[in-house]
Amino acid sequence: MLPSFSYLTEHTGFRGTIKNSPRDFVVTELEVPELSLGNSRAELLHKTSEAPAAQSSPCPREPKRRRTEPPGPSAPGCPRDTAPGPPGCAASPGERQREGEPELQSGRGEAPVLESLLGKPVSELLHKFACEVKDAWGSGNNAGAGAREFSLGPRLDKKIRADLHSAVRQKFPFLVTLTKDNEMIVKGNPDYRELCQLVTEKEASDFFKFLDAKLENSTFSFEPDGNKEHRKIVHHFINRKFGKLLETKSFTVTDVNDRPNMSIMVRFREKSGSRKRCAGGFQEKQDVYTAFTLQKENLETLEAIGLLAAELDVLPSDFSYTGIKDKKAITLQPMVVKKVTPERLKEVGNKMEKKGMKIYNIRPAQQHLRLGQLKGNHFDIVVRDLQHHSHDSSADLKERIAEAVESVGTKGFVNYYGPQRFGQGQIVQTDQIGLALLNEKMVKAVKLFFTPEDTDDPVNNAKRYFLQTEDAKGTLVMLPEFKVREKMLLRALNRYGVNHEGCTKGWLNIPHSLRIFYVHAYCSKIWNEAASYRLKTYGSKVVEGDLVFLEENDESISLNDKVHVVTAAEESANKYSIYQVVLPMVGHSIKYPSNKVGQWYHERLSKDELELCKFRVSPLQLNIPGCYRLILKNVQNLSYFLESSEKEIKIEDNHLNDLKVSLHISFDLDPSCYATVCLREIMKCDL
Incomplete structure (x- = not known):
């Protein structure tokens, strides 16, 4: 699994097998309370609950006026940035990706988008300008507020201008953006001010966000x-x-x-x-969004979505979820589908059971889910065929297991990304496709995507045919309907050709979250290697140049300012714990350690021809700001028991009772933590 990677603990461990069947590995997503979609495993299946709560406005909410009173002037307060959450993984982006998203994302909401598009200095000046507009309104100086303008400078790229228009208006609904000869101008929105005289500021803010988003239906x-x-x-x-x-x-x-x-x-x-x-x-469909709990068995999350999308005649991008779950497992997670009513979803339930899925708790919802928007995952795992390691046959096995569980329960584990993030056992892993996309080698990325496995089945036969002939139309006919991503890409290749331009348009034809998934897989691989290098070089001691995450509640502090570079004096004083040390997920808006680890990052990226990469793939509309991830993680609510079963085995004419012992272990992990990685630390073997 991770043969060259480090262990944190020093116990001996033991051997065993997992995922003998999907029922030996059950994953239940723990939801954050504000989702109100059920927080326990039982609730996931049975509770009828409310839809996800809407996000709050960036402006302070004023007291609601009684509607029987005549409309009067309001005094809007100054906007505040949304602070990023505490360390916890999140994306994928788009992403935020695939058993949860990376930790400590570069902020939440619109603020990091603005900062990545404008840079921190201009972003801060824009925030100051917004406060000045609000202050002028609050003092009754409407003329002064209306005359104020702020320039974002010339923006030649239409896509960047469009992103900026949307980001500014979503963050500051009381501002409008204009373009004059490619120069972007920001000023106060008089329509917003006028509406604030009629309704509360929160209603005005939410209305203008709705107006700017222009979501269908x-x-x-x-x-x-x-x-x-x-x-x-x-x-x-x-x-x-x-x-x-x-x-x-x-x-x-x-x-x-x-x-x-x-x-x-x-x-x-x-x-x-x-x-x-x-x-x-x-006269319209009242249920634009429908929430449900998806239970799947022996299916990838994206594969399950493909099957559901084909049956419901919608796009895979119409489904939203908070994380990708294991294939070789039974998993339960909340989902929301757009443009499908609860009644329609109930109609396909029986058909889905034949394909390894069950759908529970179907109800109307208000909005989609976001990657990383979860509390964590609960795991119920059975480890079978327990044995000593070959070098440790004398000790009592039960003592070895107790020692291992106690050790990891106390000290935690190295927070590696697990093998399922990269396509465990596949000839071409997802990180290789991600690297090709970062290098803008579009044809290579397509051919890696269609590289078949060594099996004789319709999907791999179709992939084999495509690589041999580049016949996109013929391959489309050969592929099963549920291979939605492949079909989307092939339709564009059939239209535009298997060349650089055609392959670029092919990648653009699949949802953004899937495109960026491959890039994040590459970033995750680099993080894993960096974590191993850091632990082998410095061990568990916090040293000068390390990055540590500071628990700051001040909303005005940006994420990068919460990540502190350890000084020589702080190293001598042992000021920080190894459990506070983070490593960057590569991107364009992160800082690197200032010790040997930082140098390692630069050399490693150079090896993959990425030394000059800006981590923006403009042709594919991919923007990778980067984030930070804790090196070590702790496990919560850890418990276990051993189950013995006597199996009678006939040897010649004698009968021998062979004692079989299985380990049943349960625990909770934060988002983006991998149970297989935690088990690897407990057992001290690759799974």
């Missing part, structure tokens, strides 16, 4: 409002300002006191302008 509802004249003013404002884009409708709701009330719903107009209204509101 999405709707926005204002708070219940019993004042008919006030509702009329709000209707008129929206129709006057955005009537070509939006339409509004009042409908009956139940307010916080369980009394009937009225609310204004806003939605985007149909392009044809032919949408009809009905008595209950807009």
Whole structure:
């Protein structure tokens, strides 16, 4: 598995086998409380729960005014950045990827996007400008606020300009962005200010985020409002300002006191302008998003999504989830699918059971899930065929197991990425494809993607045929329907050809989260090698030049400022613990250790011809800012028991009772931690 990698603990360990069957390896995703999709294993299966909570506005929420009062002026507060969470893994990006996402992402929300696009100095100046606009509004100086402008400088790339427009407006809904001769200008949004005179600032902020996002079939509802004249003013404002884009409708709701009330719903107009209204509101599918719990067995997460997408006639990108789970296991995790109603999802349930999936807890949802948006995973694992290591046959096996479990329960384990991140046992692993994409070798990446395994089945036969003939159309016919990624790529190759341009368009034809998955696999491989080098070079001592993560609650401190470089004096004073040491996941916005480990990173990237790589693959719209990951991790709620079974074996005419012992072990791990890596530390052998 990880033959050259380090162990943290010094116990002897033992041998055994895992994943003899999927039922020997059960993974249950632990959800963060705000998702409200059930936090226990039982709840995952049985609880009927609410949809994920919406994200909060970056602006402080003002007290809600009673709607029976006339609209009056508000005093919006100054925006605050969203602080990144404590160390915990997250992406993949897009990503955030594949048994969870990497740890300590470069911030959460829009702030890191702005910083990566603008750079930290300009990003901070923009934040200061936003505060000045708000302060001017708060003091009643509307003319002064309206005259203020801030330049983001010339931006020649249309894609970068589009990303900046969206990032600024999502972070600061009270600002607007304009382009003058490729120069991007930011100024206060007078429409936002006017709406703040009619509704609360949070409603105004959420409305303009909804307006900027332009999500298909999405709707926005204002708070219940019993004042008919006030509702009329709000209707008129929206129709006057955005009537070509939006339409509004009042409908009956139940307010916080369980009394009937009225609310204004806003939605985007149909392009044809032919949408009809009905008595209950807009004539549309009410369940734009549907949440459910997916149980799968012996299937990759992306493979399961491909099967579901083909059955439901939607795209794989319409599914959202918080992490990738093992194939050779029974796994349970929450998911949300877009453009599918609960009724439609229930219809396909029986068909999915024949393909190794069960669908539970189906209910309407409000929004999609994000990679890394989970608390962790709970594992129930059976290790069979327990034996001593060949050099350790004299000791009592039960004592060896107790010693191993206690040791790792106390000290933890090296936080490597597990083999499933790279395609365990495959001829071409995912990190090799990621490296080809980073080097912008698009044809090579496609051919690596279609490299077959040494088996005779329809999928590998189709891949073999493609490499021999480059006949994309013929390969499409040979591939099974559930191979959605392969088919998406092949359709573009059939249209544009198997050359650099055609392969680039082929990669663009598959979802962004899948494209970036391969790049993150490469970054994970480099991190694993760096962790081994760091431990072999310096051991468990924190040394000068190491990076440590500081637990800072100040929201104004950026992620990079929370990662501190250890000084010589701090090393002498033993100020930090090895459990605080992080290593960077390579990217364009991270800093490296200033000791031998930092030099190792530069030499290692140079070996892969990436010394000048900016970790942005513009042709594929891939942006890899990087993040940080703790070298060591602890295990929680660790428990185990041994189960003996006597198996009668006939040897000639005699009967011998052969005692078989299995280890049943359960524990919780943080996101992006791998149970196989934890077990490797416990057993001291590769699995």
